[in-house]
Amino acid sequence: MAEADSARRRPNRRGSATRESLLEAALTALASGQPGAVSANRIAKDAGATWGTVQYQFGDTDGFWAAVLRYTAERRANIFTSPDTSASLRDRVAGIIDTLYDGLTNRDSRAIENLRAALPREHADLERLYPQTAAELFSWGQGWQETCQKAFADLHVDPQRIREMAWLIPGAMRGIASEKQLGSYGDLDAARRGLTNAIVAYLK
Structure with a gap:
């Protein structure tokens, strides 16, 4: 349900930009390997957003991590061509x-x-x-x-x-x-x- 709700929240340009900003902030934080980097709340703060923004865009932490995985999968979709x-x-x-x-x-x-x-x-x-x-x-x-x-x-x-x-x-x-x-x-x-x-x- 949370995933379906978040999918309905994507249409406007500003919302899409916020979503991408959070996903990029997540990748940067996670890649650092620093203690506490795997924290959706901390990532939101790094992106200048609030936990409420994460909830609005992704539903919860589970939805956020799933979106991060999907985002990276979409970016590498064409690495292995026919x-x-x-x-x-x-x-x-x-x-x-x-x-x-x-x-x-x-x-x-x-x-x-x-x-x-x-x-x-x-x-x-x-x-x-x-x-x-x-x-x-x-x-x-x-x-x-x-x-x-x-x-x-x-x-x-x-x-x-x-x-x-x-x-x-x-x-x-x-x-x-x-x-x-x-x-x-x-x-x-x-x-x-x-x-x-x-x-x-x-x-x-």
């Missing part, structure tokens, strides 16, 4: 890995990682306390699976292996991206090539 059917299996896998490597250290990705870290780990708790946020995170997973299946659809790769690969890659890439942020002495280019080689060998 697959180049002339590209080899290796090139497609490498393309996915390189895209994630480049994207996982940007502001939006850092913000979402910090938000997720502050949310309940158990699905039952997340769905009880933040049902809209949980639904957005679930849709992310479904969308990612569909993206990966489409990326290899014309190559007749085992769909189950693609599904397993789709769950593996984000976690593996977060580890490599973390090494990048920490200033690792490891050869991260070699790490990406190794991951690419392993996945290609499994999918063949």
Whole structure:
């Protein structure tokens, strides 16, 4: 109900600008990783708004976090375009890995990682306390699976292996991206090539 109510509150230009300002403030605050950054009330103050404004635009904290997730999803919707059917299996896998490597250290990705870290780990708790946020995170997973299946659809790769690969890659890439942020002495280019080689060998 709160989500439907907030959707009806978006039509005027000023309201849309306020909404976007709050979402941008949320991403900046969350990406900072500072203590207390995962606070809708604090984010509202940073944006020069009130908690009442957040409630009017998003309904509640759950609606706000769900909107932040949706906002970032819309911004990256075109990152993975339709697959180049002339590209080899290796090139497609490498393309996915390189895209994630480049994207996982940007502001939006850092913000979402910090938000997720502050949310309940158990699905039952997340769905009880933040049902809209949980639904957005679930849709992310479904969308990612569909993206990966489409990326290899014309190559007749085992769909189950693609599904397993789709769950593996984000976690593996977060580890490599973390090494990048920490200033690792490891050869991260070699790490990406190794991951690419392993996945290609499994999918063949």
